[in-house]
Amino acid sequence: MATDLKLYENGNRPTWCPGCGDYAVLKAIQRALHELGIPPEQAVLVSGIGCSGKISHYFGGYGIHTTHGRALPVAQGIAASRPDVTVIAAGGDGDGYGIGVGHLVHAVRRNLPVTYIVMDNGVYGNTKGQTSPTSPVGYRSSTSPHGNADEPIHPLRLAWSAGAGFIAQGFSGDIRHLVNLIREAITHPGFALVNVFSPCVVFNKVNGYEFYRQSVFYQETPAESDEAFVRLLAHHPFPIGVLWQRNRPVAARVEAGLADTRPAADLRAWLRRTLA
Numbered sequence: 190m191a192t193d194l195k196l197y198e199n200g201n202r203p204t205w206c207p208g209c210g211d212y213a214v215l216k217a218i219q220r221a222l223h224e225l226g227i228p229p230e231q232a233v234l235v236s237g238i239g240c241s242g243k244i245s246h247y248f249g250g251y252g253i254h255t256t257h258g259r260a261l262p263v264a265q266g267i268a269a270s271r272p273d274v275t276v277i278a279a280g281g282d283g284d285g286y287g288i289g290v291g292h293l294v295h296a297v298r299r300n301l302p303v304t305y306i307v308m309d310n311g312v313y314g315n316t317k318g319q320t321s322p323t324s325p326v327g328y329r330s331s332t333s334p335h336g337n338a339d340e341p342i343h344p345l346r347l348a349w350s351a352g353a354g355f356i357a358q359g360f361s362g363d364i365r366h367l368v369n370l371i372r373e374a375i376t377h378p379g380f381a382l383v384n385v386f387s388p389c390v391v392f393n394k395v396n397g398y399e400f401y402r403q404s405v406f407y408q409e410t411p412a413e414s415d416e417a418f419v420r421l422l423a424h425h426p427f428p429i430g431v432l433w434q435r436n437r438p439v440a441a442r443v444e445a446g447l448a449d450t451r452p453a454a455d456l457r458a459w460l461r462r463t464l465a
């Protein structure tokens with residue numbers, strides 16, 4: 190391993206509530222990069238808005254905190270122009286499967302090398318626990334006081350139907366497993382979705398650690414056929430692991446060598462000249 194694990198931290202102390210699942214996701218990203226020997230200065234963490242979106246504040250490499258639902262457009266821009274950099278995008282279920290869901294579908298189709306980690310807690314944690322796109326039917330909150338009547342988004346099915354090459358699911362209650370998933374996602378040559386059950390211990394009293402401990406099972410190998418994948422997702426309890434993996438051509442721009450590989454210093458000089 191090339192560098193000290195401490196270098197993947199930046200000294201900022203997370204403001205997440207004690208016990209929030211997002212701590213485990215941050216740790217897993219740091220460890221995965223460290224184990225892969227990717228130094229922090231070769232990695233960027235792009236995040237959306239929400240409690241989960243704060244993750245980029247705590248990362249020792251490059252970080253960009255974007256606007257709500259917009260982590261993926263920014264991450265894809267970086268991936269298209271700097272193929273030498275490891276690009277990770279991260280956010281919540283509201284961010285990625287609500288306001289940003291259109292970007293998810295197109296990022297999957299475009300297949301640029303971005304690892305997208307969604308901290309799925311089934312609520313809008315940051316705005317005090319409203320019903321989110323992955324809240325179950327019947328879920329009660331200030332925005333669905335009589336119980337949620339909307340069918341939840343199934344993110345893995347959605348990504349798969351758009352042609353995803355890599356789909357994994359993890360749980361904040363098992364960091365070692367999550368590190369392995371993120372390592373595999375980063376090394377996958379194309380877009381990779383990692384949905385993480387990451388409990389909000391303050392607002393979601395239904396889908397917490399205990400619920401997921403009882404509700405997940407370890408799937409050791411990706412599904413071998415479309416039918417097997419569909420069967421896997423219909424399963425309750427929920428599978429965690431790499432559930433789907435196919436190599437698809439990465440976006441033409443990168444593959445054709447058209448991506449901009451000039452060193453950052455040249456780019457800065459070019460920007461200064463252009464803006465002068």
Ligand SMILES: Cc1ncc(C[n+]2csc(CCOP(=O)(O)OP(=O)(O)O)c2C)c(N)n1
Binds near residue numbers: 242315
């Ligand atoms: C355009 C826009 N609309 C609404 C908001 C208010 N807002 C901030 S965070 C958030 C929801 C976050 O939920 P989620 O993505 O699930 O993240 P969590 O806080 O649960 O990690 C909303 C609606 C905003 N910041 N910007």
Ligand code: SF4
Binds near residue numbers: 391
């Ligand atoms: S409100 Fe929920 S999601 Fe936000 S930091 Fe606290 S536990 Fe985590």
